[in-house]
Amino acid sequence: xxxxxxxxxxxxxxxxxxxDWLNKGDNAWQMISATLVGxxxxxxxxxxxxxxxxxxxxxxxxxMALYAFAAVxxxxxxxxxxxxxxxxxxxxxxxxxxxxxxxxxxxxxxxPETTQYNSTGxxxxxxxxPYYPMATMVWFQCVFAAITLILLAGSLLGRMNIxxxxxxxxxxxxxxxxxxxxxxxxxxxxxxxxxxxYSGGYVIHLSSGIGGFTAAYWVGxxxxxxxxxxxxxxxxxxxxxxxxxxxxxxxxxxxDPYAANIDSSMAVLNTNIxxxxxxxxxxxxxxxxxxxxxxxxxxxxxxxxxQKVDDTLGVFHxxxxxxxxxxxxxxxxxxxxxxxxxxxxxNSRGGVYGGKGGIQVGKQIVGGLFIIGWNLVVTTIICLAIxxxxxxxxxxxxxxxxxxxxxxEEAYALWGDGEKYDSSKHxxxxxxxxxxxxxTGATQVx
Numbered sequence: 001x002x003x004x005x006x007x008x009x010x011x012x013x014x015x016x017x018x019x020d021w022l023n024k025g026d027n028a029w030q031m032i033s034a035t036l037v038g039x040x041x042x043x044x045x046x047x048x049x050x051x052x053x054x055x056x057x058x059x060x061x062x063x064m065a066l067y068a069f070a071a072v073x074x075x076x077x078x079x080x081x082x083x084x085x086x087x088x089x090x091x092x093x094x095x096x097x098x099x100x101x102x103x104x105x106x107x108x109x110x111x112p113e114t115t116q117y118n119s120t121g122x123x124x125x126x127x128x129x130p131y132y133p134m135a136t137m138v139w140f141q142c143v144f145a146a147i148t149l150i151l152l153a154g155s156l157l158g159r160m161n162i163x164x165x166x167x168x169x170x171x172x173x174x175x176x177x178x179x180x181x182x183x184x185x186x187x188x189x190x191x192x193x194x195x196x197x198y199s200g201g202y203v204i205h206l207s208s209g210i211g212g213f214t215a216a217y218w219v220g221x222x223x224x225x226x227x228x229x230x231x232x233x234x235x236x237x238x239x240x241x242x243x244x245x246x247x248x249x250x251x252x253x254x255x256d257p258y259a260a261n262i263d264s265s266m267a268v269l270n271t272n273i274x275x276x277x278x279x280x281x282x283x284x285x286x287x288x289x290x291x292x293x294x295x296x297x298x299x300x301x302x303x304x305x306x307q308k309v310d311d312t313l314g315v316f317h318x319x320x321x322x323x324x325x326x327x328x329x330x331x332x333x334x335x336x337x338x339x340x341x342x343x344x345x346x347n348s349r350g351g352v353y354g355g356k357g358g359i360q361v362g363k364q365i366v367g368g369l370f371i372i373g374w375n376l377v378v379t380t381i382i383c384l385a386i387x388x389x390x391x392x393x394x395x396x397x398x399x400x401x402x403x404x405x406x407x408x409e410e411a412y413a414l415w416g417d418g419e420k421y422d423s424s425k426h427x428x429x430x431x432x433x434x435x436x437x438x439x440t441g442a443t444q445v446x
Contacts, residue, residue: 019108021108021131022131022132022133023131023132023259023260025260026130026131026132026258026259026260027131027132027133027136028260029254029255029259029260029264030130030132030136030137030140030255030258030259030260031136031139031140032251032255033140033250033251033252033254033255034136034139034140034142034143034251034255035251036247036248036249036250036251036252036255037140037143037144037147037248037251037252037255038069038143038146039244039248040143040147040244040245040248040249040252041065041069041143041146041147041150042065042066042069043241043244044241044244044245044248045065045147045150045151045241045245046062046065046066046241047062047237047238047240047241047244048237048238048240048241048242048244048245049061049062049064049065049150049153049154049157049241050062050065050237050411051232051233051234051235051236051237051238051240051241052232052238052241052313053157053158053230053232053233053312054158054226054230054231054233054402055233055402055410055411055412056401056402056403056404057157057158057402057403058233058403058411058412059403059406059407059409059410059411060157060158060162060402060403060406060407061153061157061158062411063162063407064150064153064156064157064160064162064165065150065153067162067165067166067169068146068149068150068153068165068169069146069149069150071149071166071169071170072142072145072146072149072169072173073142073146075169075170075173075174076099076138076141076142076145076146076173077098077099077100077138077142078098078099078100079096079097079098079174080096080145080173080174080177080178081099081138081141081142082094082095082096082097082098082099083095083096083174083178083182084141084145084177084178084181084182084185084186085111085137085141085181085182085185085186085187086112086113086186087112087113088113088182088187088188091183091188091189092179092182092183092188092189092190093178093179093182093183093188094113094178094182094186094188099134099138104134105133105134105135105138106133106134106135107133107134108129108131108133108134109129109130109131109132109133109134109136109137109258110127110128110129110134111127111128111129111137111186111187112127112187113182113186113187113188113191114127114128114186114187114191114344115127115187116192116344116345124344124345124346125344125345125346128258130258130259131259137258140255141181144181144200144203144204144252145173145177145181147204148177148200148203148204148207148208149169149172149173149177149208151204151205151208151209151212151315151319152172152208152211152212152215152315153165153212154212154312154313154315155212155213155215155216155311155312155313155315155316156212156215156216156219156312157312157313158222158226158230158312158399159219159220159221159222159223159226159310159393159394159399160215160219160392160393160394161390161391161392161393161394162394162406162407163390164219164386164387164390164391164392167386167389167390168215168382168383168386171382171385171386172211172378172379172382175378175381175382176207176211176374176375176378176379176382177203177207179374179378180202180203180207180371180374180375181203183370184197184202184203184367185197185203190367190370191344192344192345193345193363193367194343194344194345194348194360194363195363195364195366195367196327196330196331196334196339196343196348196360196363196364197327197367198253198256198267198275198330198342199252199253199256199267200252200323201323201324201326201327201330202323202324202327202367202368202371203371204319204323205319205320205322205323205326206319206320206323206324206327206368206371206372206375207371207375208315208319208320209315209316209317209318209319209320209321209322209323210316210320210371210372210375210376210379211375211379212311212315212316212319212320213309213311213315213316213320214375214376214379214380214383215379215382215383216309216310216311216312217308217309218379218380218383218384218387218392219383219392219393220310220392220393221309221310222310222312222399223396223399223400226399227310230312233411233412249271250268250271252271253267253268253270253271254267254268254271256342257341257342262341263341263342266338266341273285275330275334275335275338280332280333280335280350280352283329283333284326284329284333287325287329288322288325288326288329291321291322291325292317292318292321292322292325293317295317295321296314296317296318300317320372324368324372327364327367327368328361328364328365328368330350330364331350331351331360331361331362331363331364331365332350332351332352332361333350333351333352334348334349334350334353334360335349335350335353336348336349336350336353348360394406
């Protein structure tokens with residue numbers, strides 16, 4: 001019997017738009033994954049931030065997220081992509097350059113610094129070269145960079161000068177995010193050393209948590225009454241934004257293998273359970289829920305430093321603490337067979353599996369310390385530099401009113417949350433904000 005003919009839909013080289021290296025399934029899944037991650041930010045976090053804050057900060061909070069996404073896209077394709085995934089400039093940084101030309105974007109995707117050599121100089125793991133064009137890779141990595149800045153913004157809601165934020169985003173992307181991305185994903189020193197960061201525990205969560213906490217220190221706190229009472233203005237929309245985040249994680253983790261394969265299938269499922277054995281997943285689940293809660297609800301109240309820094313949405317606890325914890329626990333529990341699916345360093349394993357597994361825990365700790373140290377220093381320098389040009393914090397008179405004073409807009413046609421009473425605008429209604437007992441509901445201020 002002869003070989004059955006290949007269906008036309010699976011034949012390669014049928015047109016200039018379908019080169020022989022293109023895998024249509026991988027390309028489709030990667031673009032879907034990128035779209036899912038993008039939806040986590042826009043509209044996911046735009047909705048969540050706009051609804052989880054006081055009504056008077058709904059517009060400002062949503063706009064901070066929307067601006068960050070838009071600004072990152074421009075910076076990413078202009079210089080930041082190659083700093084994260086291009087040719088090496090330093091062991092922790094790639095060479096800056098545009099990712100805009102047709103010739104570059106239509107080429108076969110490749111991460112040039114990811115070839116792994118063993119101690120004798122022989123090839124250990126080939127260069128990452130997924131079966132789709134660079135355009136797909138550039139966009140997929142772009143949405144990861146964008147959501148990192150938006151997560152960081154959660155620490156600064158309710159008082160950061162919007163003009164200062166507009167300066168902060170491109171600077172932090174350039175001097176902080178690109179370093180973590182290249183070091184751990186793009187072929188930098190932590191990547192080749194074998195530090196595990198499957199989907200951003202360090203690159204995204206730890207860096208945004210530390211960067212946000214550091215920036216919050218330099219920006220300063222919200223008004224005293226906002227810190228004491230900051231109810232969500234719409235709980236249902238907060239849940240809707242959280243739901244978009246949850247479902248978007250299928251692309252966040254499922255797209256990281258750079259292919260539609262068994263690794264991506266496991267990643268999508270394990271997004272909801274864990275990327276380890278079942279018993280280890282239970283341990284990690286218990287700890288990942290309880291430890292960040294403990295630091296937020298117990299340690300925070302006893303620490304003068306944590307109390308001094310006004311981290312609006314607790315990004316330090318929910319992302320920095322959780323990200324660091326997850327990565328260190330991965331060093332303990334990473335299953336050897338699953339490690340083979342994505343790590344460049346062969347024979348990697350968690351500490352509980354014996355052999356060289358104990359070394360992995362040390363690698364995870366060192367990788368975390370590098371990200372923490374770099375973000376503390378660089379975020380501080382960025383904030384101090386911006387402060388020389390423009391105040392980081394809005395003046396108190398704007399903070400009293402909120403969106404109406406800052407943007408000339410309000411989220412809802414309701415009066416009574418931060419806005420000063422004006423009888424010519426609001427009619428003959430009593431100023432309920434003068435009497436806290438008269439203000440009820442999430443849209444009222446006290």
